[in-house]
Amino acid sequence: MSREVTPIADQLRARGMRVTAARHAVLEWLADNPHATVEHVHDGISQRLGSISKQAVYDVLKACLEADLVQQIKPAGHPARFERRTGDNHHHLVCRSCGRIEDVDCAVGARSCLNPDHDHGFEVDEAEVMYWGICGACRTAATNAPGDDHSRQ
Amino acid sequence: MSREVTPIADQLRARGMRVTAARHAVLEWLADNPHATVEHVHDGISQRLGSISKQAVYDVLKACLEADLVQQIKPAGHPARFERRTGDNHHHLVCRSCGRIEDVDCAVGARSCLNPDHDHGFEVDEAEVMYWGICGACRTAATNAPGDDHSRQ
DNA sequence: CCGATAAACTTGAATCAGTCAAGTTTACGA
């Protein structure tokens, strides 16, 4: 059900990138499965592609990252996650326990928290807002069976 | 020049923690060297203490973290950093190139960006704001000798 | 359509921060 405005192949070509089965599969799959880890992506597209190395997934994601076709989220202590939604300054809600991520629109309105009052000589290009907490599933799991987090989303 | 309000030993005892040479050294050193990595702390206090294992530094920092005596910052792609300033909702400016960190007071005023508009069933306990950019030193280094980041602060 | 070639992919080793585990030492209350 990926309702792409532009076909994936065109998006790649528009940036001068080669169109490969791996790239197509990753981008298509990611559109339907936001906040996926490399592991998730690999599992997800291996079926559709027959097989693909994990390194290729890293390569594809890195290329798409640089081409601004995907965005990366790296929550401390959890593997990186990827999503197709880029450039709209939205933030993320991260579960401390399982690493699950949800999107959150900027609570203070677009770009309001993007400029620090004092930049210490830095050239700032991004403001990242991350809300940390425990998701519903993990809270339930914790009360039912204390001490066992059912980890990994 | 650590101008502690309360002596370090007392701060530890106040939380029911044992006062050890390692803990004292770490906390004292950290007061004068904010945003240090485990490596930095280890190097810094090894001299003052004669010797200490890196694992002990991890242990001390973990204990102090749980006792709220230090705060941890984990910038994506860089080793964790520690500081004594806690509980005042300040944010951080991180250099993409060398990982150097500077403090920034909340641009939108205390706690204004702490509550996401939709919590997706999460129990949110922290909002983390991280500004990413390139610090002055790395910008200079990049223009002088392109392609060589003089990394690691 | 066909080959050349640089980009993309495969495989497997390496790195790096951090964690685990078993044994020894030490702070501190009795």
Next chain:
DNA sequence: TCGTAAACTTGACTGATTCAAGTTTATCGG
């Protein structure tokens, strides 16, 4: 001053990510 749990030492291990060398393939010029 003694016993004990907490803290420290040493060294192995993990898991995500990166590096590197060799092979395959998309695309472009002919």
